[in-house]
Amino acid sequence: MANPVSAAAPSLDYGRIAREALVTGLVATAILGPFIGLITVQNMDHQLILETRWPLLAALIAVIVGVRVFFSLFVWNRAVKIKKVAPARVPFKIERFAAPFFLGLLFCYPIFVLAGLGAGGSIKWIDNFGIQILIYIMLGWGLNIVVGLAGLLDLGYVAFYAVGAYSYALLAKNFGLSFWVLLPLAGILASFWGIILGFPVLRLRGDYLAIVTLAFGEIIRLILINWVDFSNGYAGISGIPRPTLFGIPFNATDKGFAAVFGLEFSPIYRTIFLYYLILALALLTAWVTVRLRHLPIGRAWEALREDEIACRSLGINTTTTKLTAFATGAMFAGFAGSFFAARQGFISPESFTFMESANILAIVVLGGMGSLWGVVIAAVALVGGFELMREMDFLKMVFGQDFDPTQYRTLLFGAAMVAIMLWKPRGLISTREPTAFLKVSKSVSGSHVSEGHG
Amino acid sequence: MTEPLLTVRGVKTYYGNIIALKGVDLDVHEGEIVTMIGANGAGKSTLMMTIFGAPQAREGRIVYAGTDITRMPTHMIARMRIAQSPEGRRIFPRMTVLENLQMGAAIDEFAHFDEDLNQVFSLFPRLSERAHQRGGTLSGGEQQMLAIARALMSRPKMLLLDEPSLGLAPLVVKQIFDAIRELNRSQGMTVFLVEQNAFHALKLAHRGYVMVNGLITMSGTGKELLASEEVRAAYLEGGAH
Numbered sequence: 183m184a185n186p187v188s189a190a191a192p193s194l195d196y197g198r199i200a201r202e203a204l205v206t207g208l209v210a211t212a213i214l215g216p217f218i219g220l221i222t223v224q225n226m227d228h229q230l231i232l233e234t235r236w237p238l239l240a241a242l243i244a245v246i247v248g249v250r251v252f253f254s255l256f257v258w259n260r261a262v263k264i265k266k267v268a269p270a271r272v273p274f275k276i277e278r279f280a281a282p283f284f285l286g287l288l289f290c291y292p293i294f295v296l297a298g299l300g301a302g303g304s305i306k307w308i309d310n311f312g313i314q315i316l317i318y319i320m321l322g323w324g325l326n327i328v329v330g331l332a333g334l335l336d337l338g339y340v341a342f343y344a345v346g347a348y349s350y351a352l353l354a355k356n357f358g359l360s361f362w363v364l365l366p367l368a369g370i371l372a373s374f375w376g377i378i379l380g381f382p383v384l385r386l387r388g389d390y391l392a393i394v395t396l397a398f399g400e401i402i403r404l405i406l407i408n409w410v411d412f413s414n415g416y417a418g419i420s421g422i423p424r425p426t427l428f429g430i431p432f433n434a435t436d437k438g439f440a441a442v443f444g445l446e447f448s449p450i451y452r453t454i455f456l457y458y459l460i461l462a463l464a465l466l467t468a469w470v471t472v473r474l475r476h477l478p479i480g481r482a483w484e485a486l487r488e489d490e491i492a493c494r495s496l497g498i499n500t501t502t503t504k505l506t507a508f509a510t511g512a513m514f515a516g517f518a519g520s521f522f523a524a525r526q527g528f529i530s531p532e533s534f535t536f537m538e539s540a541n542i543l544a545i546v547v548l549g550g551m552g553s554l555w556g557v558v559i560a561a562v563a564l565v566g567g568f569e570l571m572r573e574m575d576f577l578k579m580v581f582g583q584d585f586d587p588t589q590y591r592t593l594l595f596g597a598a599m600v601a602i603m604l605w606k607p608r609g610l611i612s613t614r615e616p617t618a619f620l621k622v623s624k625s626v627s628g629s630h631v632s633e634g635h636g
Numbered sequence: 637m638t639e640p641l642l643t644v645r646g647v648k649t650y651y652g653n654i655i656a657l658k659g660v661d662l663d664v665h666e667g668e669i670v671t672m673i674g675a676n677g678a679g680k681s682t683l684m685m686t687i688f689g690a691p692q693a694r695e696g697r698i699v700y701a702g703t704d705i706t707r708m709p710t711h712m713i714a715r716m717r718i719a720q721s722p723e724g725r726r727i728f729p730r731m732t733v734l735e736n737l738q739m740g741a742a743i744d745e746f747a748h749f750d751e752d753l754n755q756v757f758s759l760f761p762r763l764s765e766r767a768h769q770r771g772g773t774l775s776g777g778e779q780q781m782l783a784i785a786r787a788l789m790s791r792p793k794m795l796l797l798d799e800p801s802l803g804l805a806p807l808v809v810k811q812i813f814d815a816i817r818e819l820n821r822s823q824g825m826t827v828f829l830v831e832q833n834a835f836h837a838l839k840l841a842h843r844g845y846v847m848v849n850g851l852i853t854m855s856g857t858g859k860e861l862l863a864s865e866e867v868r869a870a871y872l873e874g875g876a877h
Binding site (some may be wrong): 478481484485488489492493494495496497498499500614616617618619 | 688690709710711712714715719720722726727728729730731732734735738739740742743745746767768786790
């Protein structure tokens with residue numbers, strides 16, 4: 183970690199790769215061991231007996247370690263163009279421990295809930311809290327590319343979410359294509375619409391851009407309402423096919439997930455599957471964002487946010503830079519949208535109102551523009567907070583039976599917004615992580631060029 | 637004499653219906669430092685921006701290294717290795733010094749960033765001390781150094797500087813002008829400098845032009861213009877600083 187990696191010839195540290203692969207294997211064993219390796223089945227006398235599936239477990243762990251080594255060798259190694267250095271510069275940082283902890287928590291969340299509440303009671307917690315919050319985190323991270331990085335205020339982001347959702351719903355129902363084919367397709371279609379929105383607004387900034395994007399979001403929604411032949415209008419689309427696990431559906435039939443894996447049927451499996459699916463999609467969004475910030479296009483986005491004229495005079499094509507920002511942001515909304523449609527099984531224009539755009543934007547702005555962590559915190563607080571309000575039945579004992587805490591949502595939302603803008607006007611997390619660091623040798627003086635690099 | 641690196645012929649630029657440049661002719665040869673002096677509102681910065689294609693000239697021709705760049709978009713002009721330190725510096729305030737410099741190397745996708753970093757750091761050692769500081773927290777002089785250094789990161793053949801001395805203390809102005817002279821002497825960098833600080837600019841430049849109300853009224857070597865009565869009266873009133 184402390185080794186400065188030269189930009190010219192990235193050296194491979196095989197020892198480190200091996201160590202990391204070993205750790206990955208151990209973590210995979212610890213997590214998968216109990217769930218994959220052990221299984222309880224009923225025998226003829228309806229008694230539970232414990233069976234083992236070591237070969238399957240070993241295969242899965244081998245795949246995970248293999249992927250890890252592959253990434254170490256070919257992907258992460260090459261992408262590091264500008265080296266991370268100066269270990270002394272970054273002293274103790276909470277972020278270093280926060281990320282693994284947070285990830286671990288996310289991975290184990292359904293397991294904890296399941297263990298604590300059993301299959302029946304945990305659906306609500308995994309679905310309403312876990313999946314719902316993760317959808318908003320993903321949308322926040324996607325919008326963060328457009329608003330936080332490229333500085334293009336977009337009030338119609340939900341339009342791309344709708345494009346993704348309707349793409350999946352219509353193509354899956356009418357052509358019977360599978361979720362896994364349509365997920366990338368929905369992303370492509372949404373980013374295509376991102377470019378369509380991008381073209382007319384290329385010359386706009388700030389308030390004017392916000393108004394046009396707001397109108398765009400409304401146009402999409404109104405089309406979905408009024409073009410009944412296409413989208414079935416207000417009635418929406420129901421009976422949208424559910425996603426499958428490599429062709430195994432989550433239903434009660436003989437070919438369903440439960441039957442194939444010898445489990446008793448329960449809707450909880452689908453919920454858990456959807457949870458990990460949206461978790462993977464959200465992490466993909468974050469990973470792409472982090473990577474892109476170190477690549478020319480991501481840097482161009484940030485420079486564009488800072489000063490468009492300076493960008494042009496440095497030879498950056500601001501047209502393509504803006505369009506890629508719109509397209510990339512829209513793509514992730516498209517992914518999230520198709521996931522949303524697949525999870526709900528029913529969509530209608532009601533789900534894609536301006537209020538949704540405002541919520542997502544509020545998550546990005548309150549969290550701190552450009553900050554991935556800020557988005558997480560804001561999404562947990564806003565979405566999770568609202569869901570928690572539904573649970574506060576005890577308040578009825580205080581305020582009477584007619585009291586419904588959810589009615590105060592907007593009030594609290596506004597109050598929180600005002601409070602944050604007073605105390606943290608740049609959002610909860612306003613620090614920006616730099617993407618470039620000096621090599622140790624360089625910080626001494628510019629005249630020391632005999633260090634053997636370059 | 638060889639072809640000039642930059643030729644401006646009969647350039648007229650308008651802001652709406654208001655004419656800002658009324659037909660400007662100008663040559664910059666390779667390896668030269670050429671300055672353009674003039675009062676506020678004379679059109680110096682407009683000329684600079686017209687060369688960079690924003691706004692574009694309504695009439696006339698601008699030829700750089702044999703290519704007509706009059707109608708090119710700004711970013712394409714920049715990719716022809718003309719770099720600019722624009723009016724008001726326009727550094728990226730929330731990005732660090734290092735990131736600002738990196739953006740200067742954007743047209744080659746940061747390919748020669750490491751080598752060039754040493755060069756600009758030896759030209760402006762102050763920047764290496766500030767490498768991890770955010771651009772917006774630098775002092776005015778350091779920001780100007782950063783703007784020039786960022787322009788240099790694109791390995792330009794020609795450097796356009798718009799009022800690098802604006803709002804800076806005399807000592808800092810001297811540092812910056814020394815750096816420009818050094819760049820020209822050691823690397824043969826062609827520099828086109830727009831300045832209000834006529835005395836320093838004319839002392840530094842090989843040749844100079846005087847612009848009044850969108851027209852070039854005088855031209856000559858730096859020494860000639862410094863000695864000229866009209867220039868002294870109009871731009872050096874109060875004596876040399």
